Amino acid sequence: MELSERDQRVLEAVISGYIRSGEPVGSRTVSKHYGLNVSSATIRNIMADLEDMGFLQQPHTSAGRIPTDKGLRFYLDSILKIRQLEKRQQALIRKAFETKKGDIDDLLRRTSQVLSRFCEQAGVVLWPRLSATRFKHIEFVRLRPRQILVILISKSGLVQHTLLDWEEDLSQDDLDKYARYLNELLEDVPLAEVKDRILREMENEKVLFDQLFSQALELSKRAFQEALESADVHIEGHTQLLRNPEFADVERMRRILEAFEDKTRIIRLLDKALDPERQVQIVLGTESDVNELQEISLISSPYRRGETVLGVLGVIGPMRMDYSRIIPIVTFTASLLSQLLADPDEAPSGEGAHESS
Amino acid sequence: MELSERDQRVLEAVISGYIRSGEPVGSRTVSKHYGLNVSSATIRNIMADLEDMGFLQQPHTSAGRIPTDKGLRFYLDSILKIRQLEKRQQALIRKAFETKKGDIDDLLRRTSQVLSRFCEQAGVVLWPRLSATRFKHIEFVRLRPRQILVILISKSGLVQHTLLDWEEDLSQDDLDKYARYLNELLEDVPLAEVKDRILREMENEKVLFDQLFSQALELSKRAFQEALESADVHIEGHTQLLRNPEFADVERMRRILEAFEDKTRIIRLLDKALDPERQVQIVLGTESDVNELQEISLISSPYRRGETVLGVLGVIGPMRMDYSRIIPIVTFTASLLSQLLADPDEAPSGEGAHESS
DNA sequence: TGTTAGCACTCTGTTTGGCAGAGTGCTAAG
DNA sequence: CTTAGCACTCTGCCAAACAGAGTGCTAACA
Structure with a gap:
């Protein structure tokens, strides 16, 4: 069930005609305007074959042909030559x-x-x-008691912000400390790996017993969760x-x-x-x-x-x-x-x- | 050229009929379904008057009437009673x-x-x-040499960011200093007044001779310019x-x-x-x-x-x-x-x- | 065996005329 | 002032007619 060179040219003709006009293309048009030196009757035969093979379809008897999805797909994959843009x-x-x-x-x-x-x-x-870029900067702003606005900036300059509700009321000073710590810890880490990095750091015993560190990590964990998904x-x-x-x-x-x-x-x-x-x-x-x-x-x-x-x-x-x-x-x-x-x-x-x- | 109570009721009937159906409303419909106890002929007379006064119009002879803009405006201003939402x-x-x-x-x-x-x-x-809310926080991030990402947060939690090109290459440390200074200076200032506040501060002689302060102010001035307009x-x-x-x-x-x-x-x-x-x-x-x-x-x-x-x-x-x-x-x-x-x-x-x- | 001309057939879209329905304005009577 | 009645107008819809585009098939041709 191979398509001959000529079959392909007919298919191409129908498709480009259809793309131009939006209307079914008839055999006469194809034989006249697309430089295949055969009569419309021949084209009709070819078109009937292409229809049998599922590349073309007729909206109704006695209309021209339009491409099926399969026909379009074949055209895109095998016929169309993509040029460089002028x-x-x-x-x-x-x-x-x-x-x-x-x-x-x-x-x-x-x-x-x-x-x-x-x-x-x-x-x-x-x-x-976000997961495709690298960490640049994180910032926490205490908007209201127990509400923290987290701002995350990627190296490429993407800015993402999320509002977190936090059980405990953290002071802005504490938040600034957290941010400094995290900014250092995560410098230039690919954001896809940030979670692992945080989890690893959480197991670090120095951190484990430090209230500040562990809270900062917990906070960032939640923040990244939201941010990376979006x-x-x-x-x-x-x-x-x-x-x-x-x-x-x-x-x-x-x-x-x-x-x-x-x-x-x-x-x-x-x-x-x-x-x-x-x-x-x-x-x-x-x-x-x-x-x-x-x-x-x-x-x-x-x-x-x-x-x-x-x-x-x-x-x-x-x-x-x-x-x-x-x-x-x-x-x-x-x-x-x-x-x-x-x-x-x-x-x-x-x-x-x-x-x- | 006052509208009588009855005229108003006819106008209202036509408008609500038109709102419901989207089609011109005829005299028969009005006299039948809107509880004015007059015949369609009377309604026709009133409608003709309303048309003369510019409240109604006819898409073509022998169609019903639809309201003109003037008619709608009158309805909205004088006839429609706005209820509470259920x-x-x-x-x-x-x-x-x-x-x-x-x-x-x-x-x-x-x-x-x-x-x-x-x-x-x-x-x-x-x-x-932004100009309707108050200043909460500003942050500068050095994305690339001479490119600074400015993040501005309002008290209501709005986040706005702009990228500034700056002639001089400022280090992140300097930027942090600027931010700390500005955050203190502008705490809770209404954003509409921030510009004045900055200009005033610029004239402060202590600031005038301090490289750091004046640059910070210049930077923020540019940043706010962009942000407040949007x-x-x-x-x-x-x-x-x-x-x-x-x-x-x-x-x-x-x-x-x-x-x-x-x-x-x-x-x-x-x-x-x-x-x-x-x-x-x-x-x-x-x-x-x-x-x-x-x-x-x-x-x-x-x-x-x-x-x-x-x-x-x-x-x-x-x-x-x-x-x-x-x-x-x-x-x-x-x-x-x-x-x-x-x-x-x-x-x-x-x-x-x-x-x- | 592949190609082509010719022809009958089919389907669509448009035009035409006719007709029912909705609505009006006007007039004359209540 | 209101209303019933009537002639008139405009639209929307339907059916019939018709032109146009395109097909499939057949038979003749290279």
Whole structure:
């Protein structure tokens, strides 16, 4: 059940025609506009074969063909050649990032905006897992009696805060002491290992009998528990989705946007795409286990800081997307973001690497 | 050009009929279902008068009437009697807040969720302006050479962070010193006054000649500049808007949701509604200066901490909303949020004004 | 054996006319 | 001032008709 060269070209023709127009593509169109020098009747035969093999489908007798998910998947895996993004486009995207420096949060938000604007679909960025970065700083602030605001800062500049209720009322002075101790203890420890580090330290006998130390550790343990679990995602340009004619049905669109509001679903989807091995990953709706997202498709690419993958970014749109245009944008944006996040301390070529003392 | 009691009742009937059904209301319906003991012909005469006066309009000859903006405004200001929210509903809302404690951010996000769910429209919360609260803590973290992460915590537990580029490379030790100095200097100062306080301190001659002090002040000045300006808003339940039949037109809906994505517009709208004098404020779309929001309406209520207004919360929906149902929910939620935010340290006076019979 | 022209058939989308229903304004009578 | 009655208007819906797009099949052709 191999696909001949010609079969593939017909499949490609149908798919790109469908992507362009959003409507079923007929044999006549294919034979006329896609430079295969065969008549429409021949195309019809081929199309019928492709339908038998499950790559194409007909919405109804006497309509043209549209690709099935299987067809799309084959197209993406075997037919589509991904080019580099044009220099001109690259420059435009670079420029979009130049405007203003800011927080890492600003940077990531901007990234999703850029994705949305350039791809004309919804742009999405999965925030770095704290566990992917290193410890930088912790701070405790006594907001009210028995309420402590914990602020955790990662080396990459992520800030996370949690409110802890604590049985005992600790003074701000004590809290400052705890923080100093922890900041020293955990300096530069990968946040994924912080828990182990704390547990190990708890067994240290010097610590075991010191009220201060053990309480500080207990406190940080609770704080990290909350902080490390959280995952966040930012979606920009929902409304671009409304531009797609396939979502003209309000009710359907509503269900999809509803799924977006509960971010956990999107996070689950993106988590699946967080494969450091692959530069770009495409999840067709039907391949995800999220019911409400059956009709949409995600093109994603991981972004890194140095070697470690921090998170994923991508574009969400209808299955019928111009993959050949969007994939290069997504991969380029991912690599650009990785560059922007690169730690100058660690880059060998960069300026003098100071140690913070 | 006074409206008689009867005229008002007809207007009310048309409006509540229209709110219920979303369709033009005819004279027959009014005379039958709204207990005015007059015939439909009489109603027709009255409706014609109301139309002349600009309170009603006809989508086309031989359709029923729908209210104009002026008519709605009159209804809201003069006819509608706002009741207290039922005890049962109150309890349900209270319960929705109980589930989990968290950050102030969590609390505010939850508030917008509650609004959205109970009103079945989009819920919106304008974050407290930092300038409305008091200084609690500042912290500087040296992320990279010449890059300082500033973390600012208000007494109410709001956390704000900004990244500052600084000409000179300051050591973490120095930064800690600055922070200690500032934390002492600014303890409990209202953030609105912090700038003045800093400027005043800068003129202090003891400080003037001390490198450390003056740099700390300069640093904080820049930090506060950024932090105090920012305003944030959270909108929950966009998708509820899609439920309204008047937004069945995708293109129109898209424009509205697009306006939501650029939060500055919503912030502008909510700022207008931040009037501490009024318990509830309603902005009809046409009354706002935001073009894209002509067709929607905002019901809002300020929330406080003690005496000072922190921000606004509200509900955004189509003009045709069940005001009589939603207004009590909004005002109740605002007062509940105020209670939850109340500082136990400061509120011995028990200002719980929202007692119900 | 693969390709092509021709033809009958099917399904969709749009247009047209007709019709029922809802609602109005006006008039004349109570 | 109120109301019954009536002619009129506009919408929404339905059915029929029709053009257009596309297919599958068959038979002829290279």
